[in-house]
Amino acid sequence: MERKHPLPFTKRSAHSGAAASDSPEARRTEVLRDRVRLTIEITARAGEYRRGLVAAVGRLSPEEAAVLADLEQRGLQVPQLHDVLCGGHVLVDDPALYEKWRSAKGSHPRLSSHHRDIDKTRYPDIGMRGHVVREKLHGRTATGTWVQLEKTPAAFGGSKMPSVDDLRHLMDYVVYRFTGSNVGPWGLSRMTERRPMYLSPVVAMPTSLTPPVARSLTRALHRIEKADDVTAVSERLAARFPPPDRADLAGELGQALTGRGGRGLFGNSEVWVTQTPSRSASAVLRARHEEVPAAGLWWTEGRR
Known part of the structure; x- marks a missing residue:
């Protein structure tokens, strides 16, 4: 394991322009590929990886990028990406991901010991090889999809004789x-099947409030809203422009954030910038530190 030095951002691979x-x-x-490449390079600024990741990122395939982008769209953050690249077991409460990844180019049926409660005849585990993911293995869960990246591909159960990769898989x-x-x-990742990483978990359960609780909660919310009803001008002016009168304030509680609401891709990330500032930014910063000419000082003093 080695700690990587800050990496230059990759704007576009040489073979992708055409x-x-x-x-x-x-x-x-x-x-999409460029976005995933940059995200992986950012994780290498603060994380530890095996050698060869930077070179592999340069050969990232569209299918590999799509898998990582799908996880990011479902809440994966930069610090969590480190565990994914190190083999963390990920659960996503989205069954549609199973079929999407199953139909991707290069996907093939794979045998695995994960989630044995699932009917493997109906939902076989699927593998896909790549330069970055090495072997992406995914399957169905009772409520969604699981995925895990493996260091060494394996083909247990096939008609072929055991290969060197199979022996290496046993060593893993x-x-x-x-x-x-x-x-x-x-x-290595401690995020195993027994202690997985959850993305987009379905934990919400709609329920109704009893009338006394609803009335008490509504009164409390009205008091909070009234106390917050101020502006930068004056309280008297704020009173002339009251907020919308909503009959059921309690009904707004528990509403899910839409779209990509939340902490975002870089939530809790240890990210810093080590690049040289652009020429325009450098010129602006230098201009702020330049001394004012003597003529300018005389003119300023004369106007006071």
Whole structure:
């Protein structure tokens, strides 16, 4: 394991320029790949990974980028991405992800010991290989989809004879048994199937309030709203422009945030900038520290 030094941002890979101009869909795909590349490079500023991650990111495939982008759209943050790249077991309460990843290019059926309560005949586990994910393995859960990145692909149960990769996979399992950590492409993660990472969990349960509780809660919310009814001008002016009169303030409680509401991609991230500022920014900063000419000082004093 090694601690990576700050990395330069990758604006676009050398081989992607031509494809990006073919069609709007190709351009969107390339933008998505660039976004995922930058996100992975950001994690390497504060995280520890095995050697080779930077080179692998340069060869990130659209299918790999789509998997990581789908997780980010469902709440994955930059610090959590470190565990994903190191083999963390992820649960997403979204069954549609299983079918989306199953139909992706390069996907193939895989045998695994994860989530044995699921009918593997109807919902087989699916693998996909790539430069960054090495082997992405995913399957169904009772309420959604699980996914895990593995360091070494394996083909147990097939018609082929055991390969060197199969033996290496067994060694990874031995490491798991001794350390209690999953062996991912770029490190070890304590996020195992018994202690997984949850994204977009379905934990909300609608319920109704009893009338006395609803009335008491509504009165309390009215008092809070009235106390907050101030402006930067004056309280008297604020009283002339009351907020909308909503009959059921309690009904607004528990409303889910729409879209990408929440802490966002960089919530709780240890992210800092080490790049050289642009020429325009440097010029502005220098201008603020330049001394005012003597003529300007005389003119300013004369106006006072």
